[in-house]
Amino acid sequence: MLTYANFHLTYILPVICVLALIVHPFINRSEIFKIGFISGIAVLYTTPWDNYIIMRGAWTFPADQLIAVIGYVPVEEYIFFVLQTVIVSLWHLLCARWSTPCLHFNHDKRSYQLIRWIPIAVLTAVMVTGYWISVPGTGTFYLGCIMWWIAPVYIFIWYGAGNYIVTKLTSSAVSVLVPTVYLCWIDQIALKANIWHINVGTSLNLFVAEDLPFEEALFFLLTSICVVLGLSCYDKARGMCETYSHEFPHRFGINLTYLNQMCRAFIKPEYAMSSVVTDDIKTSIEILREASKSFNAASFLFQSGIRLDLIILYAFCRVTDNIIDDETDVLRKKCKLNVIEKFVNELFADRKSDYDVKTVPYTAKVDWAYYQSELTGEEMASFRAVSRIAFYLPRKPFYELIAGYQWDIEGRLVRNEEDLLLYSSYVAGSVGTLCVYVMLYRCDNDVYDVFGEDDYVIEKARQMGRVLQLVNIARDIITDSETLGRCYVPTEYMDDEEQEIHILCNEKKPRSLGNKKLKKYSTRMIHLANKLQSDSVGAIRCLPRETRGSVLAATEIYRGLTSAIQSSQTYPTRASITKLERIFIGIYSLYVKSIQYVV
Numbered sequence: 088m089l090t091y092a093n094f095h096l097t098y099i100l101p102v103i104c105v106l107a108l109i110v111h112p113f114i115n116r117s118e119i120f121k122i123g124f125i126s127g128i129a130v131l132y133t134t135p136w137d138n139y140i141i142m143r144g145a146w147t148f149p150a151d152q153l154i155a156v157i158g159y160v161p162v163e164e165y166i167f168f169v170l171q172t173v174i175v176s177l178w179h180l181l182c183a184r185w186s187t188p189c190l191h192f193n194h195d196k197r198s199y200q201l202i203r204w205i206p207i208a209v210l211t212a213v214m215v216t217g218y219w220i221s222v223p224g225t226g227t228f229y230l231g232c233i234m235w236w237i238a239p240v241y242i243f244i245w246y247g248a249g250n251y252i253v254t255k256l257t258s259s260a261v262s263v264l265v266p267t268v269y270l271c272w273i274d275q276i277a278l279k280a281n282i283w284h285i286n287v288g289t290s291l292n293l294f295v296a297e298d299l300p301f302e303e304a305l306f307f308l309l310t311s312i313c314v315v316l317g318l319s320c321y322d323k324a325r326g327m328c329e330t331y332s333h334e335f336p337h338r339f340g341i342n343l344t345y346l347n348q349m350c351r352a353f354i355k356p357e358y359a360m361s362s363v364v365t366d367d368i369k370t371s372i373e374i375l376r377e378a379s380k381s382f383n384a385a386s387f388l389f390q391s392g393i394r395l396d397l398i399i400l401y402a403f404c405r406v407t408d409n410i411i412d413d414e415t416d417v418l419r420k421k422c423k424l425n426v427i428e429k430f431v432n433e434l435f436a437d438r439k440s441d442y443d444v445k446t447v448p449y450t451a452k453v454d455w456a457y458y459q460s461e462l463t464g465e466e467m468a469s470f471r472a473v474s475r476i477a478f479y480l481p482r483k484p485f486y487e488l489i490a491g492y493q494w495d496i497e498g499r500l501v502r503n504e505e506d507l508l509l510y511s512s513y514v515a516g517s518v519g520t521l522c523v524y525v526m527l528y529r530c531d532n533d534v535y536d537v538f539g540e541d542d543y544v545i546e547k548a549r550q551m552g553r554v555l556q557l558v559n560i561a562r563d564i565i566t567d568s569e570t571l572g573r574c575y576v577p578t579e580y581m582d583d584e585e586q587e588i589h590i591l592c593n594e595k596k597p598r599s600l601g602n603k604k605l606k607k608y609s610t611r612m613i614h615l616a617n618k619l620q621s622d623s624v625g626a627i628r629c630l631p632r633e634t635r636g637s638v639l640a641a642t643e644i645y646r647g648l649t650s651a652i653q654s655s656q657t658y659p660t661r662a663s664i665t666k667l668e669r670i671f672i673g674i675y676s677l678y679v680k681s682i683q684y685v686v
């Protein structure tokens with residue numbers, strides 16, 4: 088016989104286990120807190136209502152199939168409030184985590200108010216109607232009770248997050264409909280097995296499918312919507328905090344200060360916040376999407392706050408790199424490098440040492456009028472964006488990047504592997520360091536553990552940066568030569584150093600070296616990269632738990648380029664891997680390879 092407890096064991100818990108397994112790489116403390124918080128509210132809000140309608144006879148439960156009853160409600164029913172919330176929440180996480188919250192902010196006051204108030208007016212009417220038709224003992228009782236019970240929650244959530252939710256209609260609809268259909272299906276099973284019974288005297292006796300009363304389907308639809316709305320309102324509030332760190336300065340923590348901040352962020356309409364901030368982020372996202380398929384794909388694996396700041400950093404590194412590369416005249420290159428250096432000087436003017444960082448956001452004194460006349464709109468956007476997150480970043484890696492650009496401007500040759508590693512340290516070891524600071528600050532640990540240059544994890548992050556830069560150089564021998572007249576292949580690898588440098592840097596005809604030579608050079612650099620990689624990859628274990636799988640996947644997706652180079656008969660121009668390969672490497676790294684960091 089299928090009892091209520093067996094029903095949970097058969098139809099609910101296995102689904103939760105499968106979903107938990109799928110979403111585990113994306114679960115962090117904030118997500119767990121969110122699900123716990125919404126489940127708690129679900130229990131508190133539903134308990135009086137459920138007791139009331141059972142007391143009025145809308146549902147009945149055969150007493151011999153229950154573990155116990157508290158008030159009028161079976162214990163298993165209370166458990167169901169939580170389990171349904173967990174199922175919908177895990178599924179919603181899978182559907183909704185892929186987009187960055189600030190892309191869903193509406194900064195237009197007029198449309199914001201319309202989207203806010205029209206549904207609230209309709210919901211108020213629903214609530215009042217529900218109240219009038221919920222007369223005990225009549226056929227509209229159950230329907231009316233559902234209406235007056237659910238509408239106030241919708242109204243509350245819609246007030247703060249309605250505008251956010253309407254821009255996520257597709258993912259919200261999928262988040263709602265799939266669990267609803269499943270819950271309706273198992274509801275039919277439960278009704279057939281007489282685990283619970285709907286009173287014909289207090290329902291409309293309309294059926295949407297065999298043995299599925301209209302009110303039951305409506306109940307599961309509306310409660311699933313309710314959970315998704317609740318989750319979305321948390322996401323909106325968190326998105327506001329991550330986007331506007333200066334206005335909402337507290338990092339995630341399970342404490343009153345953070346909860347208070349989240350409430351303020353929930354209530355605050357997006358039109359009251361600066362749209363320049365979100366526009367700058369949109370520009371940064373566009374820069375990443377256009378410049379690097381690998382990092383763009385990898386960015387989706389990180390939780391939204393980390394993703395956002397990595398994208399901002401990427402855009403800054405990319406535009407500064409381009410500022411130097413796109414300029415042909417050496418003198419003008421130097422002037423542009425001075426502009427970048429002046430900006431970095433201003434950004435970090437009050438730091439006491441190379442790795443001194445702040446934990447509370449502050450606005451650095453930057454001479455924006457000066458940069459306005461020196462930079463394009465896109466460059467300004469990424470400079471502004473990085474200035475908002477610079478408070479928790481150390482200055483040293485930015486100066487290393489500048490040293491790397493200086494190297495390029497001087498046309499300094501890479502004589503040996505030592506030079507190669509030094510150059511890679513400047514332009515990519517620095518990036519590795521910055522990535523660690525982003526992950527530490529934006530992860531959900533209560534304490535922000537700051538590392539310094541000498542720390543093991545920073546050293547290994549620098550090394551991982553070098554690895555990726557070596558891959559980058561091994562892939563780009565042709566484009567570096569043809570478009571920039573540059574060569575990063577160590578001259579000690581070459582048979583005739585002078586002649587080959589002339590071919591690569593002056594004639595810009597790299598193909599005349601022949602495939603064999605080009606492949607030989609790139610293979611040597613790939614071997615060096617692999618050696619360093621196996622020495623640094625273990626340090627991923629020292630990063631915050633929720634970032635480990637994503638960091639491994641990000642670096643592996645980029646390293647996937649090496650197999651594209653090596654599997655080619657000839658030396659390819661800018662080897663790349665397909666979207667499918669990126670997805671496969673991402674999934675394999677997240678679910679299989681990263682097990683080493685869990686056990």
Ligand SMILES: CC(C)=CCC/C(C)=C/CC/C(C)=C/CC/C(C)=C/[C@@H]1[C@@H](COP(=O)(O)OP(=O)(O)O)[C@]1(C)CC/C=C(\C)CC/C=C(\C)CCC=C(C)C
Nearest residue numbers: 379386400401404405515519522548551552555556559626
């Ligand atoms: C997921 C995500 C969005 C990450 C962004 C990371 C980031 C801020 C990258 C900046 C890239 C950049 C433009 C730097 C300027 C200098 C340069 C050109 C460096 C090369 C990058 C390649 O970028 P590109 O746009 O050319 O890409 P495509 O080849 O066109 O696809 C580099 C190869 C450097 C990349 C280095 C890193 C991302 C550092 C990796 C290290 C970690 C993540 C730390 C790991 C931690 C431990 C403990 C091991």
